[in-house]
Amino acid sequence: MRMAELSTDTGVPVPTIKYYLREGLLPPGRPVGRNQADYGPEHVRRLKLVRALAEYGGLSIAAIGELVRHLDDPEISDNNLLGLGQLMVTARQEPLPGPHVERARRALDELCARRGWKDMSEHPAYATLVGVMASLEDLGHEAMLASLPEYAEAAELIAEADMRVVGELGDRERTLEVVVLGTLMGDTLLTALRRLAQANVALRRYGPK
């Protein structure tokens, strides 16, 4: 198909398609004559992926470009691609230095060890966890840290469900989309369900307001 048809099929405007081509987010079409190229179903799929990552995943064009390069690189294993997608949607908040940081680090290492998790100290989420745990101690709310084993158990329950969905796909393009969107939208689902569950547990314990 020509670029005009590609645009109609995907709802992506022609100038945007040209921009994606220049940035390497979309592979070039097969040249047919001067200034004309032919596009196939792989271009439709790639365009849909790029749009989903940009609009729903909130990823920058640079980040999508990096993912797309890995997607097309046969040297990158599926598992590695999955890890890269996950890192793109993982915030890293460095803990502020303070007396409680070292203790938080030890507590988190113990928590990981108890669940049989590998050394995670290089993962950006590890830094975030240490920071929040140290802040809770700073604020005199170390009692909240007693819930961490349940939090970790719940996280693993969810991760197993997440990986089941990913494992059933078997298509790199689709897998990458699910990892990025599933991670982000899953966060929203999870925190919203936590609110409903809290309201229900409170209702069960204390009765109606």
Added chain:
Amino acid sequence: MRMAELSTDTGVPVPTIKYYLREGLLPPGRPVGRNQADYGPEHVRRLKLVRALAEYGGLSIAAIGELVRHLDDPEISDNNLLGLGQLMVTARQEPLPGPHVERARRALDELCARRGWKDMSEHPAYATLVGVMASLEDLGHEAMLASLPEYAEAAELIAEADMRVVGELGDRERTLEVVVLGTLMGDTLLTALRRLAQANVALRRYGPK
């Protein structure tokens, strides 16, 4: 103690204390002579609460004012106060109208019913859930919705742990602080732990990258 001492004790600058007094976030001190007032330990505690809600909870002065008025109102039950605190840190994203919204609503009602949760359709988190579930269908990712029962189970596990911490406090000021900070910081802990759990489940399934 005088205002200068209250400021030293809490680290809150005198102009900020005066602002909080004007806004009703801090009850007035006991008048001693002209333009002088005496402040007690209840003022120290209240100031710490206001700072924690503003700095760590990200609540506006108006929102804190509302919570503080409820805190001082003996007509408001502990459970009601807890619910109000939770609502202050719950985003409500209305779903965009679309063909999948009604189906998402039914799926969520079923999910709640299976867990024995009460009708939650008035809760702001309910609207957010319907919106995300409908978006996943719009994007052709309805397969992800198959994980929702595990998400809800995990959410309940966490809510039980959250309520255990809250139930052990027995002090309204402290409870409100824990509900607001615990809800927000708990979200961060949970989503970060989910990342570590995903990395570990992937490692277990597919081996090192």
